[in-house]
Structures are given as C-alpha cells and as structure tokens.
Amino acid sequence: MSTTEPDNVALNGPVVGRYRVIPLIEKGATAGMRPAVASKDVQEALALPGTLVADWQDKAIKRLGQLVKQRRGLRVFLDNCTKCGACTDKCHYFLGTRDPKNMPVARQDLIRSVYRRYFTLAGRLFPWLVGARTLNKALLQDWYTYFHQCSQCRRCTVFCPKGIDTSEVTMAGREILASIGLGQQYSQEIITKVKSIGNNLGMKPRALADVLENLEEDILDDTGVPVRLPLDDSRADVLLVTPSADFFAEPHVDGLIGYAKVLHQAGVRWTFSSQASEAANFALFTGQHDHMRDIALRIRNAAVDLAVSRIVIGECGHAWRVAYSYLDALVGPLDFLDPAHSRVEHICEVTHQLLTQGRITLDPQRNAGKVITYHDSCNVARGASMGQRAGGQFRIPRELLAASVPRVVEMSADTTKQKTFCCGGGGGLLTDDMMAVRIKGALPRAQALQSVVDSDEVTHLVAICAICKTQLSSVLPHYGLQHVQVTSLHHLVGDALVL
Amino acid sequence: MLGYLLTAAFVWAVAGSAYRLIVWARTPSTLPMPLTPAPTSRVGVVGRLLLELLTFRALARADRTTWLASLAFHYGLLLILIMHLRFVWSQLPPSLVPFIGLSGWATLMLIIGLSVLLIRRIVIDRLRYISSPSDYLHIILLLTLAASGTAMKRLWPVDLYGVSQFLQGALRFSWQPLPESLVLVVHLSLVLLLLFVFPISKLLHGIGIVFSPTLNQRDAVSAQTRVLSGSSHSKTRE
Ligand code: SF4
Ligand code: SF4
Numbered sequence: 001m002s003t004t005e006p007d008n009v010a011l012n013g014p015v016v017g018r019y020r021v022i023p024l025i026e027k028g029a030t031a032g033m034r035p036a037v038a039s040k041d042v043q044e045a046l047a048l049p050g051t052l053v054a055d056w057q058d059k060a061i062k063r064l065g066q067l068v069k070q071r072r073g074l075r076v077f078l079d080n081c082t083k084c085g086a087c088t089d090k091c092h093y094f095l096g097t098r099d100p101k102n103m104p105v106a107r108q109d110l111i112r113s114v115y116r117r118y119f120t121l122a123g124r125l126f127p128w129l130v131g132a133r134t135l136n137k138a139l140l141q142d143w144y145t146y147f148h149q150c151s152q153c154r155r156c157t158v159f160c161p162k163g164i165d166t167s168e169v170t171m172a173g174r175e176i177l178a179s180i181g182l183g184q185q186y187s188q189e190i191i192t193k194v195k196s197i198g199n200n201l202g203m204k205p206r207a208l209a210d211v212l213e214n215l216e217e218d219i220l221d222d223t224g225v226p227v228r229l230p231l232d233d234s235r236a237d238v239l240l241v242t243p244s245a246d247f248f249a250e251p252h253v254d255g256l257i258g259y260a261k262v263l264h265q266a267g268v269r270w271t272f273s274s275q276a277s278e279a280a281n282f283a284l285f286t287g288q289h290d291h292m293r294d295i296a297l298r299i300r301n302a303a304v305d306l307a308v309s310r311i312v313i314g315e316c317g318h319a320w321r322v323a324y325s326y327l328d329a330l331v332g333p334l335d336f337l338d339p340a341h342s343r344v345e346h347i348c349e350v351t352h353q354l355l356t357q358g359r360i361t362l363d364p365q366r367n368a369g370k371v372i373t374y375h376d377s378c379n380v381a382r383g384a385s386m387g388q389r390a391g392g393q394f395r396i397p398r399e400l401l402a403a404s405v406p407r408v409v410e411m412s413a414d415t416t417k418q419k420t421f422c423c424g425g426g427g428g429l430l431t432d433d434m435m436a437v438r439i440k441g442a443l444p445r446a447q448a449l450q451s452v453v454d455s456d457e458v459t460h461l462v463a464i465c466a467i468c469k470t471q472l473s474s475v476l477p478h479y480g481l482q483h484v485q486v487t488s489l490h491h492l493v494g495d496a497l498v499l
Numbered sequence: 500m501l502g503y504l505l506t507a508a509f510v511w512a513v514a515g516s517a518y519r520l521i522v523w524a525r526t527p528s529t530l531p532m533p534l535t536p537a538p539t540s541r542v543g544v545v546g547r548l549l550l551e552l553l554t555f556r557a558l559a560r561a562d563r564t565t566w567l568a569s570l571a572f573h574y575g576l577l578l579i580l581i582m583h584l585r586f587v588w589s590q591l592p593p594s595l596v597p598f599i600g601l602s603g604w605a606t607l608m609l610i611i612g613l614s615v616l617l618i619r620r621i622v623i624d625r626l627r628y629i630s631s632p633s634d635y636l637h638i639i640l641l642l643t644l645a646a647s648g649t650a651m652k653r654l655w656p657v658d659l660y661g662v663s664q665f666l667q668g669a670l671r672f673s674w675q676p677l678p679e680s681l682v683l684v685v686h687l688s689l690v691l692l693l694l695f696v697f698p699i700s701k702l703l704h705g706i707g708i709v710f711s712p713t714l715n716q717r718d719a720v721s722a723q724t725r726v727l728s729g730s731s732h733s734k735t736r737e
Contacts, residue, residue, distance in 0.1 A: 022625075024624055025624050025625055025628055068526070069526060070526070070527060070529065071526070071527075071528075071529060072523065072526040072527060072528040072529075072710070072712060073528065073532055073711075073712040073713070075522070075523065075526050076523055076526075076707055076710045076711055076712070077711070079519070079523075079701075079703075079707060080701070080703075080704050080707035080708070080710075080711065081701065081704075082634075082701045082704050083626075083629050083630055083631070083634045083701070084558070084565060084569070085562075085565065085619070085620075085623070085625060085626045085629060086557065086558050086561035086562055086565060087561070088625040088626070088629065089625065090561065100625065100628045100629075103625060103628070103629065105629050106628065106629055109629065120699065121699045122633075122696075122699045122700060126633075128632070129631065129632050129633045129636075130631055130632075130633045130700075131631030131632075131633070154534065154713075157534050157713055158534065158557065158560065159557055159558075159560055159561035160557055160561075161551065161555050161556075161557045161558040161561075161569075161708070162704055162707060162708050162711060163534065163551070163557070163708060163711035163712075163713040163714035164711070164713075165532060165534070165712075165713050168532065289529070289530070324720055325530070325531050325532070325533075325720070326530050326531070328720075329529070329530055329531060330530075343720055381535070382534055382535055383532075383535060384535060384720075385535050385536060385537075385718055385720065388720075390536060390539075391536050393535065393536070418535075418536065419560075
C-alpha cells in the first residue's frame with residue numbers, strides 16, 4: 001500500500017484485538033509536540049493573566065493546593081495510586097507515540113510528584129524516596145505538553161483498580177496552567193467565542209439563519225419534501241442543541257439533515273436557538289468549572305426564553321456528558337421542562353423512541369450495499385448513559401443502526417463500548433498544531449478498523465460525536481483507510497427514513 | 500523499649516489513617532463523575548465497590564498476571580493477619596480457628612504474589628519507569644516481614660505465649676518483657692516500620708477505593724426513571 005506513513009506508525013503491524021503488542025517506551029518521543037499557548041487577548045478576555053506570571057511557581061502550587069481542597073476526586077486520585085501499572089498500556093496516545101509520559105500514571109505523576117512534594121508528609125520529609133519533585137521550568141513545560149496529549153477519554157479509568165480518572169488530573173492541570181498565563185489557544189479561544197457569540201465557530205445568528213435556509217432548499221431538492229430547520233421558533237416544544245460543526249462541516253451536516261427529517265416525519269415541533277447554537281462545552285476540557293457553568297447556562301436560558309418543554313442534544317460526545325451528568329449540578333434544576341421529559345435527552349434516544357412508537361419508519365434497504373461499523377465515543381460510553389436503560393449508550397445507537405442499515409459489524413470488543421478507544425482528537429486536541437499527536441493517537445482505532453475492513457469489507461465508520469467525525473475523517477487517510485467513509489449516525493437514519 | 504515504640508506506632512497508624520480518611524471525606528465532591536455504565540441504585544454502588552475490593556475486577560480486565568499475583572498476595576496477607584489475631588486476642592473466636600491451619604499456604608501465596616509483583620516492576624520497562632524507590636521498598640518490606648515470620652516458625656522458634664503477652668501488653672498500655680529472640684526483634688522492627696509508613700503512603704489504597712468518585716457514585720440520571728414512573732417519592736423540587 002502506498003500511503004504517507006507517519007513515523008512510529010506501523011501500518012501493516014499488529015491489529016488490536018487479534019494480538020496486541022505493547023510497545024517499548026521511547027523517552028521524549030513526543031516531548032516537542034504541544035499546542036499553541038493562548039494569546040494575551042484571549043487570556044485577558046477570560047480574566048486570566050495574559051502571559052506567564054512572574055511568580056508562576058508559587059501561584060501554581062497555591063492553585064493546586066486550592067483544587068485538592070475543592071475536588072475530592074482529584075485529591076483521592078493523587079493519593080491513591082499504587083503504581084500497579086495496570087493503566088500503562090491502555091492509553092491510545094501511549095500506544096501511538098510510545099512516549100512514557102503518555103502512560104496515564106506517568107501523566108498523573110507530573111502533578112502527583114508536585115503534590116507530594118508540597119502537600120504530603122512523606123514528600124516533604126523524603127522527596128527522593130517517594131518521587132516528589134520541585135516544580136521547575138522543565139516540569140512546567142511537561143505539564144503543558146502532556147496535559148495536552150490527553151484527550152480526557154477515561155479509558156485508563158476502566159482498567160485502574162482504584163478507579164483513578166486521569167482526565168480529572170489533566171483538567172485540573174490545564175486549569176492551573178491557564179491561571180498562571182499558559183492557557184491553550186484553541187480551547188480558550190473557543191470558550192471566548194461561545195460565551196460572546198453563542199457558538200464555537202463565532203457564527204452570528206444571521207449567518208446561521210442563512211445556512212439553515214440553504215439546507216432546507218437542499219433537502220427539498222433531494223427529497224421533494226419541505227423539511228424545515230427552524231431557528232428561534234417560539235412555537236416549538238423541543239429545543240435541539242447541537243455542535244456547531246453540524247451546521248456546515250462534512251460529514252456532520254448530513255447528520256443534521258437526518259435529525260430534521262426524523263423530527264419532521266414524526267411531526268415534532270422543534271427549533272434551534274441562536275443563543276445556544278452550540279452544544280459543545282470546551283470548559284470541560286480546560287477544567288474551568290465557572291466557564292463550564294456559564295456555557296451551560298446559555299442552554300438553560302435559551303430553553304426558558306423559547307418556553308420549550310424538552311431539551312435534546314445532537315450528536316456530540318462531551319456535550320452529552322456535560323448535559324447528562326453536569327447540567328443539573330451546574331444550572332439545574334430544569335423544573336420548567338415537561339415532567340415526562342424532565343431531563344435532557346439525546347437525539348438518538350428521541351429517534352429510538354419515535355421508532356419504537358411507530359411514528360417513523362426505517363427501511364434498511366435504502367442503505368443497501370453499505371457495511372458499517374460503530375465507533376463508541378468516549379464521553380458517551382464512559383461519561384454518560386442514554387435512554388434510562390442499562391447500557392443504553394451502547395444499545396440505542398446500535399439498535400438504530402440495525403434498523404437503518406442491512407449490515408452492521410462490530411470491531412474487536414477490546415476497542416468498543418466501555419473499552420472504546422478515543423478517536424485521538426478529543427479533549428481540546430482537535431487543532432492543526434496537534435496533528436502529529438492526533439495521527440499517532442488514532443493508531444488503536446485505525447488498527448481495529450483495519451481488521452474489520454479486512455474481514456468484512458466495512459465501508460462506513462459511524463460516530464455520534466462531532467470531534468470523532470472531524471478527527472477520524474482527517475486522520476484515517478494517514479493509515480490508508482481513506483476509502484472508509486466516516487458517517488453521522490443520523491445520516492444513515494435519515495437515508496433509511498421513509499418520508 | 501520495643502514495647503513503647505510499638506504502642507506509639509500503633510496509635511500513629513490508626514490516627515494517621517483516620518486523619519487521611521477525614522480529609523477525603525471532607526473534601527467536597529462537586530460534579531458527578533461516575534464511570535459509566537454505573538449502577539443506578541445505592542445498593543448497586545455497594546455491590547460495585549465490593550466487587551472491586553474483593554475481586555480487583557478492573558485489574559482482571561487490565562492484566563491477568565498482575566491480577567493473579569495481587570490476589571495471591573492480598574488474600575495471603577489477609578489470612579496471615581487473621582492468624583496474627585491470636586497474638587492479641589487471648590481467645591480466638593472459634594470461626595477463625597480453621598484459618599490457623601492455612602498459615603503455610605497463606606505465607607506461600609503472599610511470597611509468590613509479592614515476588615511476581617517485584618519481578619515485573621523490575622523487568623517491564625513501563626513499570627520501571629513509573630516506580631520510585633518507595634514502590635520497590637514497600638514490596639521488599641513485606642517480603643522481609645514474611646521471611647522473618649517464616650524463620651520464626653521454621654528455623655528459630657520463639658515463645659509464642661510470651662509474644663502474645665508482650666503484644667497484648669503493648670496494646671493495653673501495660674508493657675511486658677519481650678521473649679529473647681533476634682528474629683523476633685527483626686520481625687517486630689519491620690512491623691514498626693510498616694505501621695509508620697502505613698498512613699503516609701499508598702498502602703491506604705484499599706480504603707481509598709471507597710472514596711473514588713468514579714466508583715462510588717451512581718448514575719443518578721438513569722435512576723430518575725423510577726421517580727418519573729410514579730413511585731411514592733416524587734421529586735422534591737420547589
Ligand atoms: S484519559 Fe484517555 S487520553 Fe488521558 S491518559 Fe487516560 S487513556 Fe490517555
Ligand atoms: S492503574 Fe491506577 S493505580 Fe495502577 S498505576 Fe495506573 S493510575 Fe495508578
């Protein structure tokens with residue numbers, strides 16, 4: 001196969017699930033790969049110092065001290081690791097880069113060593129014995145680098161006998177970094193945009209309305225059916241909040257068309273909101289709980305302003321985690337919603353319900369010829385559930401696919417459901433300056449996919465996350481998998497829908 | 500002398516552990532972060548924690564060798580600790596008596612388990628990378644404890660009654676003389692060291708698991724089903 005091979009990536013190498021090879025470590029392999037630091041403007045717009053503060057060492061330690069007092073998870077996770085090593089070969093970034101600092105425990109240790117040095121008796125008395133370290137420039141550099149080579153996917157947690165969640169550590173780490181002037185440009189800029197304009201792209205309401213209008217025309221041309229994509233429609237019962245990538249990016253937009261077709265067909269009165277034209281909440285990635293609340297609040301406010309009785313979230317992994325797990329804690333209670341739908345719902349469970357109620361009909365033959373496999377998104381799989389059923393986050397999307405496509409195959413069980421591998425672009429890493437790390441991080445997913453392409457001639461890889469879709473479509477070609485089409489689940493549903 | 504130290508070390512270990520637990524318990528747990536799929540009921544959460552605590556389920560998922568070695572080590576240790584109760588309780592509860600016969604097996608399990616854990620920490624490059632001196636020393640400490648204990652049993656027997664008088668004294672603040680034995684002094688000194696490091700090290704991880712929000716929180720959102728489908732306790736929201 002003649003493809004552009006990124007170094008370290010063995011394309012014809014072992015396939016995850018058939019037999020797995022754990023690489024030998026290669027110190028410093030990705031030490032130079034880090035995203036751009038936030039500009040002065042962006043930092044200051046978020047009331048953070050514009051550049052690295054002079055007394056950064058004291059400030060960082062002080063902030064760490066505050067966070068371990070405020071976040072039990074963080075404190076317990078820092079205290080409780082036995083260095084058992086169970087997580088060391090579970091992170092896609094380690095498997096893809098071989099850099100030992102990408103082993104989850106080693107990533108945590110970047111902070112744990114400092115925590116031990118300044119906040120534990122053993123670390124104060126015998127630093128050399130327990131791996132406690134002074135926070136110096138080199139370590140700070142490692143913080144910035146390796147906290148941004150973690151997609152906060154929590155795969156490591158599944159295998160940790162203490163339930164240690166590395167993402168809590170890197171979220172806290174990024175929070176501290178931003179507080180001393182080292183925010184990450186990509187995530188922090190997005191946070192400023194969503195807070196000032198309403199979506200990550202900075203798309204103004206007028207532009208959004210135009211986009212939706214054009215899409216309505218496209219659907220009419222394609223199907224002959226006048227499917228509407230309403231914006232700020234006060235007659236709506238349902239507010240649909242979706243990642244803004246759905247409005248224009250490929251292959252996301254076909255998913256958006258799918259939502260609209262389903263809701264149209266079922267006769268649901270729904271709307272988008274220009275105020276909350278974004279489901280994503282990047283403050284989850286940066287660990288900034290105050291911003292996370294502000295961003296979540298837009299959704300609540302939009303729902304109140306439009307007087308809707310239901311809130312539905314589109315295909316977005318971390319947005320679903322925030323909506324599912326945090327919304328109540330951040331901006332709840334959402335007591336104005338219809339008591340029968342008193343929690344935020346996922347578009348997949350809504351579609352699934354309409355299907356079971358017989359309000360829509362799906363004909364899988366309309367997707368004849370397609371062989372699809374499903375990529376579980378990490379935040380949906382390990383950070384949320386769906387449909388108030390045990391394992392609903394795994395079953396509902398699969399049941400929808402089974403009803404929409406004639407042939408669905410599963411990738412290796414080591415790489416799906418709770419054990420799913422991140423696409424390699426989550427957690428605020430979906431930026432061009434992280435491309436090298438993103439490609440390497442996609443290795444396990446690419447291997448698992450290659451395996452089903454070989455065995456079952458899979459043609460489509462389906463995801464329900466905007467980040468997964470963008471990431472996978474841009475990195476899979478590097479693995480010679482450009483012929484596998486990355487697809488929105490609701491694209492297939494929309495195509496199978498009998499209008 | 501050893502008697503006073505032992506008393507002090509015991510008090511230190513209990514108080515220190517209690518302090519750590521209090522700190523954990525008092526740190527607020529702000530945003531929910533259960534690792535899903537998670538149980539929806541509190542009973543389910545207890546079940547999940549017991550499963551993790553008793554079977555090391557996540558470790559079984561991760562790595563079979565480490566899992567088996569850890570099981571052997573921890574259960575060996577548990578049996579040995581139970582057997583040691585006869586030194587501090589004058590009357591061992593009858594239910595525990597059968598365990599005494601297992602002492603040889605328990606020690607073997609402990610030693611094999613610990614050795615495997617030590618060897619892999621030395622041999623596997625990933626493990627070497629993440630290990631600090633204390634990580635090796637913890638294992639070596641337990642191994643030497645086991646070795647000195649076995650030596651007392653097989654090579655240089657000591658006056659067990661005297662030992663139990665001594666230990667009971669140390670725990671009740673009425674110190675008794677220690678039977679003459681070098682191995683015993685070594686063994687007890689290692690116990691002292693263990694008691695000293697226990698509350699300030701990773702050795703408290705067993706209880707730490709119970710405080711882990713990823714494992715001890717339930718999937719409360721899914722649990723709302725029950726509330727919604729009209730059970731007696733309706734939502735208390737104003
Ligand atoms: S959360 Fe995911 S990306 Fe981060 S260390 Fe764990 S496995 Fe790796
Ligand atoms: S699996 Fe958990 S306890 Fe073991 S080394 Fe990794 S983080 Fe530490």
